Amino acid sequence: MQTLNVALGERAYPIHIGRGLFGRADLILPHLKTQRVAIVTNTVVGPLYLERLRAGLEAAGVRTVAVVLPDGEAHKDWETLNRIFDMLLAERCERSTTLVALGGGVVGDMGGFAAACYQRGMPFIQVPTTLLSQVDSSVGGKTAINHPLGKNMIGAFYQPRLVLADIDTLDTLPDRELSAGLAEVIKYGLIRDPEFLAWLEANLDRLVARDTDALAWAIERSCRNKAEVVAADETEQGERALLNLGHTFGHAIETGLGYGEWLHGEAVAAGTMMAAELSRRLGWIDTAAVARIEALFERARLPVWGPRMGVERYVELMSHDKKVEAGKLRLVLLRALGRAVMHGEAPAGEIAAAIEARCR
Amino acid sequence: MQTLNVALGERAYPIHIGRGLFGRADLILPHLKTQRVAIVTNTVVGPLYLERLRAGLEAAGVRTVAVVLPDGEAHKDWETLNRIFDMLLAERCERSTTLVALGGGVVGDMGGFAAACYQRGMPFIQVPTTLLSQVDSSVGGKTAINHPLGKNMIGAFYQPRLVLADIDTLDTLPDRELSAGLAEVIKYGLIRDPEFLAWLEANLDRLVARDTDALAWAIERSCRNKAEVVAADETEQGERALLNLGHTFGHAIETGLGYGEWLHGEAVAAGTMMAAELSRRLGWIDTAAVARIEALFERARLPVWGPRMGVERYVELMSHDKKVEAGKLRLVLLRALGRAVMHGEAPAGEIAAAIEARCR
Known part of the structure; x- marks a missing residue:
């Protein structure tokens, strides 16, 4: 495993890159504020990796909830974002609950924006599962949704507390x-x-x-x-x-x-x-x-x-x-x-x- | 006119309190990034004060556009927020354009949240026109919209560059x-x-x-x-x-x-x-x-x-x-x-x- 650091003062965070990182709740635990996690994923990535991620966290005593969004850039909109808010509120997630985005760039952008806005900001972790999100969109805190008149027009700069790039996920990448x-x-x-x-x-x-x-x-x-x-x-x-x-x-x-x-x-x-x-x-x-x-x-x-x-x-x-x-x-x-x-x-x-x- | 300072380091800003501040574009100009302003107001406040504010700015060479939202807490929702984004995009507002919220707490909360999110953040000025917004909601950078399950659940901490509290506006306050x-x-x-x-x-x-x-x-x-x-x-x-x-x-x-x-x-x-x-x-x-x-x-x-x-x-x-x-x-x-x-x-x-x- 390689670890890089994004040097942003008090908002600095590590990027772990390697194989078999998913099951390792020990990499995630130090970055949680409380033992509660809300996972945002989609219909393609969820069936492949959601249970593995949840099992590791639950075994470590972390309570998890999850929402599975439709896949694709066409769904990077308010309606889908609101499904995250609906889940967070229905599950009584608190502003100390950590949101984990498990998926590619669209999931990361929407999960990050939801984390930036929910109760004016909750802790956030990126678990990118595509090459694009691992090399680019999961790092640096740009989050957004699209507007019919322009891409990524509505969003926030909101840094994650951790980026966990598991190269194993590329095995299933089309x-x-x-x-x-x-x-x-x-x-x-x-x-x-x-x-x-x-x-x-x-x-x-x-x-x-x-x-x-x-x-x-x-x-x-x-x-x-x-x-x-x-x-x-x-x-x-x-x-x-x-x-x-x-x-x-x-x-x-x-x-x-x-x-x-x-x-x-x-x-x-x-x-x-x-x-x-x-x-x-x-x-x-x-x-x-x-x-x-x-x-x-x-x-x-x-x-x-x-x-x-x-x-x-x-x-x-x-x-x-x-x-x-x-x-x-x-x-x-x-x-x-x-x-x-x-x-x-x-x-x-x-x-x-x-x-x-x-x-x- | 009294001036207070909100001491937030590089995000510090003044609060001007007094009579007849509206027409005084000279108080606003130093806080603009470019000579463009987008005003957010509502159907109650707009007819009373929008033209006076615009006239002062336009006379000082500032190009202004405006959106007039429906009045009231019942409209502090995504749909109304999106009307601000529609206007900003249709008018080709840039991330250097300054958003001015002219109204009470609802207008300030929504205008501020729109400013926080549009292109991931544009400059923002509060012109509160109710007692409640002058003494509380316009100061401190809390912005939000409501969710059916909870008030102010979706929002951001986003500080204005200036708060202009014109006491004259209280004359028309119910x-x-x-x-x-x-x-x-x-x-x-x-x-x-x-x-x-x-x-x-x-x-x-x-x-x-x-x-x-x-x-x-x-x-x-x-x-x-x-x-x-x-x-x-x-x-x-x-x-x-x-x-x-x-x-x-x-x-x-x-x-x-x-x-x-x-x-x-x-x-x-x-x-x-x-x-x-x-x-x-x-x-x-x-x-x-x-x-x-x-x-x-x-x-x-x-x-x-x-x-x-x-x-x-x-x-x-x-x-x-x-x-x-x-x-x-x-x-x-x-x-x-x-x-x-x-x-x-x-x-x-x-x-x-x-x-x-x-x-x-």
């Missing part, structure tokens, strides 16, 4: 979900870790083949990058926004097609190609660099072209982005492979041309 | 609302400020008669008490809970009768009488003290008896209280007039008897 997670792994290489990018170019096929050692290493390196960025800029006043490479384009794809059509990681891959194309048009990276990024995503079996929704629709959806400031769209672009920057001066014509060029 | 505000004013005297309690016993009739100087003094003294408590215990780990004297009983009344039947302050007055009666049964205060409290509330034209809902229903509703810990109900009681304590050991029989004795 190929498509594994690929989606690789989009965020590749992201870290592109935005700030050229050495990791080189390692990925050499080892991507091992990740796709689910080589345990390679996965463990990629998760650890990704979490290390994430933890560093979050510790430096918890509420996204600056550097943290760079983690959103490809996300402004990607969110437009997710919202435009309807939540759940494309997986988040798939939209991020196609969106990153748009950001790369725009960076090329600005003269920052060359055609060969764009091709290298494209090749990596293709080896990860990710889409490298966005859906044809019309450039105007893309731009309209992107105008709701959280990074818009004084009416100006700010985009994360690539100054070089391994170095992302925030840029608010890209001409509208170039943005449109980059989108157009990367739709098919 | 008598019933003025009385409801006095319940929270009297509360400060009862829980921690015996000198203020004595002043209230001498001057309550001036407050009911809307004597300007008396109101200004009572608001200032109340805000000073609130600011001290909040600065010492922002997230209610200890002392802050004492501000909830009468509220556990009162929330049961509000939830049990249906939100909006009784005003919050009315329920707090009747609830405080239950807390006083229980304190008497525990031997902490005598019959004469209970009578003094009752006399104060009666002079303020507040109810001193709870509605007959059945003791079991009260206890059931109170079991959802946020102060419940390890299944145990913790109540704010009076050790003496002017000194409240948190107590988790009151026998169930005595709690029931106190409720029974104060229902009519």
Whole structure:
């Protein structure tokens, strides 16, 4: 087991990464406030892991209750969030009860937001079960639900007390979900870790083949990058926004097609190609660099072209982005492979041309 | 104009109290992040004050948008909250736009919670227009909506950047609302400020008669008490809970009768009488003290008896209280007039008897 620390002062917390962590209630117990836990999971993950997690906790004297939500981004809405509140109130959960999110990014985002809001804040633990949530969404305290007009528009910064990333859960992860997670792994290489990018170019096929050692290493390196960025800029006043490479384009794809059509990681891959194309048009990276990024995503079996929704629709959806400031769209672009920057001066014509060029 | 400070380190903020503050955009401008403001108000307050507030801001070069919500506690729910999000997104408000809540406690609670959640947090200003919100709910950063099973169950601690309490707004406040505000004013005297309690016993009739100087003094003294408590215990780990004297009983009344039947302050007055009666049964205060409290509330034209809902229903509703810990109900009681304590050991029989004795 590897342990990383997210250095956030009095809100600091550990990330444990390894095999067979689920049954180990001893890793969870030190982070509970009382011997009560409310578990939030979904219809896909629940049948696989809920009983194992509960059994370990109950054996250690912890009373548990659980709610099983419908699966998928299409359910990351108020209605589903309210099912968590209904359960917490019906079961008389207290503000000292700990909420444990057991699942992928959607479960973690909703469980975390519920924990942030229930009685104005209850303790929270992330148990991510997808590659995407293990390398990205479970770390750093971003929680949210979607609004019909924009993804992740309603939420909170709310840090967990512990992240427990059990690599065993990847054994049951569908190929498509594994690929989606690789989009965020590749992201870290592109935005700030050229050495990791080189390692990925050499080892991507091992990740796709689910080589345990390679996965463990990629998760650890990704979490290390994430933890560093979050510790430096918890509420996204600056550097943290760079983690959103490809996300402004990607969110437009997710919202435009309807939540759940494309997986988040798939939209991020196609969106990153748009950001790369725009960076090329600005003269920052060359055609060969764009091709290298494209090749990596293709080896990860990710889409490298966005859906044809019309450039105007893309731009309209992107105008709701959280990074818009004084009416100006700010985009994360690539100054070089391994170095992302925030840029608010890209001409509208170039943005449109980059989108157009990367739709098919 | 009087100015108090809520000492919360980097989240510190001023409370301005006085007449004619509305038109003074100069008081608001220093607290904006950008020249954009989204105003949340309701159908009662909007027609009276919205245009004056907007005109001042627009004249100072600030772009404003507004949403007018239905009035009353019955609308402090997700559906109404979502109308704020719809407006913010439709108007393309950014996370640097400042949300201004113009209204009473319900508008402030919902506006504040919307500001806490929109894009994970936008700047927020309180412009309270009722006595209750000026002396209590606008200060301290508690925001929330109600759930059918419990009042204020879903919310956030989210501090405003400024509280602007314009006493002129009390001129249009209905008598019933003025009385409801006095319940929270009297509360400060009862829980921690015996000198203020004595002043209230001498001057309550001036407050009911809307004597300007008396109101200004009572608001200032109340805000000073609130600011001290909040600065010492922002997230209610200890002392802050004492501000909830009468509220556990009162929330049961509000939830049990249906939100909006009784005003919050009315329920707090009747609830405080239950807390006083229980304190008497525990031997902490005598019959004469209970009578003094009752006399104060009666002079303020507040109810001193709870509605007959059945003791079991009260206890059931109170079991959802946020102060419940390890299944145990913790109540704010009076050790003496002017000194409240948190107590988790009151026998169930005595709690029931106190409720029974104060229902009519």
